[in-house]
Amino acid sequence: MIVLSQLTKRYGDFTAVDAIDLQIAAGEIFGLLGPNGAGKTTTLRMIAGIIEPDSGSVRIAGNDIVQDPLAARRVLGFVPDRPFVYEKLTGAELLRFTAGLFSLSGPDVESRIEELLGLWELLPWRDQLVESYSHGMRQKLIISSALVHQPDVLVIDEPMVGLDPRSARLLKDLLRSYADGGGTVLLSTHTLELAETVCDRLAVIDHCLVVAGGTMADLRRTASAEDAGLEEVFLRITRGASDAEIDRVLGR
């Protein structure tokens, strides 16, 4: 459903993403992991069509995001890492607007809006301006806006930001059901617990390259850590800070 071929992005002399190849099938939840600045957000923004790659390609449901952007975006739902939305629209208006961008309106959209706001317990705030929403409420609203048109593919950058434990659990269940129903999910996260429990396959990006990929078992083998949890595997692959460095920073 999502195919990346030699996807590359440069900003001047700096390479943000270097020749990434990935294939994510329908019904799969795929997680992107990596340290800050590794190139995860840039990759997701290229997949969503927000920024254009310098070389390589992104195909969503068979449509190239650069050659045929409208067809590719029609089946896509995107959740950015920072929940910036129109502050002067109400929650319901924002969802109606998003549906309108996908040329949807009418009673079906209205009932879908009710459904989504109800799911996230936002109904009491449906007619409040977004500017009065908390960070977590905005995140729920943006996830709702990505789902309002019932997309085939969901691309989510840091889904857990600002969510309370109940909502976080709801999101995990939602993603699982969505994938079981044939949807494709690509998410980037630093919440390793989410990645470990929800993702079918994972890839670790470091310094703009995919340095490891596969199922949890594949990653353990790559990291030579057969019984370790994802945190340990991740740190071994990305060479996390040593105890000595931590002591130095804390002045011990």
Place this chain on the structure above:
Amino acid sequence: MSAGVFSEMRVLLRPKWLAARRRRSTKGRAGRLLVLVGIGSAAWPLIYLAIVRLLSMLRGIEEIGPLLASRLLGLGLLLFLGILLLSNLIASLSSFFLARDLDAIRAAPVDWLSLYSARLFETTVNSSWMVLLILLPVFAAYGHVYGGGVLFFAVVVAAMIPFLVIPATVGSAVTLLLVRMIPARRSRDMLAITSLVAAALLVLVLRTLRPERLVNPETFRNLVDFLAVLRGPATPWLPSGWGADVVMGSLVGSLDPFHLVLLWSTAAATFVIGAALHYRLYPGCFTRAQEGSDSRLRRHAGWVWFERVLRPLGIQRRELILKDVRVFFRDPTQWSQLIILAVLVVVYVYNMRVLPLQSGAMITRFLITLVVFLNLVLTGFILAAIAARFVFPMLSLEGRTLWLLRSAPVDTSTLLAMKFRIGVVLLTGLALVLSITTGLLLGVPGGLFALNLLAIVGFGSAFTAQALAWGILYPQFESENAAQIPTSLGGLLFMLGALATLGLVTVAQVWSLRGFLVSGLPGREPRTAMAMELWMGAGLTVLLCVVATVIPYRLAAARLSKIGRWSAGG
């Protein structure tokens, strides 16, 4: 202020300075800088030459020449003082209350005086640089005509520093008081009140000037009265009057240091009062300003009707327009500017009404026709100002939410077309109301009236396209305050471009009708405009307006389609 305060100020201002420097050095900026230099080098000589010519003419008039030059400078500075005050009111709301870095700064052990001084400095620079750029050729012209030397320019610098600081301190203090007075949760709406204050100030300024008195000398009993009015200071209680006296005094050899001392002492006093108010009130006001509006909005019948009107456009286009209109009317930083513009329009129409065109034999038909063209220029200027306020920021305001549009199946050409439609409807509607009203008041003959209307409709589309083009070439995606976006470099360039269009179309019409115009001079055989002349004027107007619309529109479309190439990723 202690050395510690200066040191902290440096720390607080450094990120702004670095950001400004990096904005200049970013790839692609060199080209824009070239455009700025190009337009600046065209605009400055024009302003300079126009004022040199005017001052040379005035210098030739015995007795009252220097008085008129001084009065002219005083009126100019008074106008700039009003602009600076309004600009500082808006800018200080951003720098003291809305800026995103304030949370971090307020959480750090920063001295209150350092914060006040740094933000005041930032406000002053943000509000004043454009006024300063325009004043530069004005002072150069005065210096040239009256033979001002090094001393003159030293005096100008000495007078202009407090002249810029005073409105900044006053504007910041007024903003602080307004935030305190307005109930919590509504403090962002204070711009509406700010606009009312500014509107009142504008009316006051215009009534102070009473321009109709100067064009109608019959209102003075005799020449002595007229001279007495000219000799007396225009605004003896305002810094603009002191500034004009100091500058002219240094030019004609009668420099009175009293007004210079008055400028500096007033600047110091307003700074001290502003700092004291900041010390007492700022923490509470900042807290109040952070609370969002709690307004609960139901679907109003008006919106349902508006949605129905837009239905033929299709769902996507309808939602894009609805969103823009909703955001506009709910954001006080946007709609509050309407108040000022409404006042501007009312004052303008009123002034047209009181023009003494029908009185006195001195006024020829030539002059009346000239006033018709002056009306065209002024209406065009109002349209350009409105386009700068409402159309120019449209694409910048999408900045932080652009991800939503870019990840949805929306063509950038559709997005641009919708913005263009909103702009054209807004500008053309207003333009027609203005032109028809003033045209009827002036009694413009039919052919000329049609030509004027054609030009004004052309300006509606040309200014919209240009505002969108400059808006996407110089986007202000990170701006927290819509009212501040037009005060950017791109806003200035748009205004210069729009004024150039306005000038070209007016010149083309005047050139086409030159035979008819000259026939209105005393001693000539008066005649009506010939069809050929009118058609030529219409043809040139259409040609110029189409070019001034199509080129910028295409530029905006090309730039917008490339937005994915240059927007930074995370």
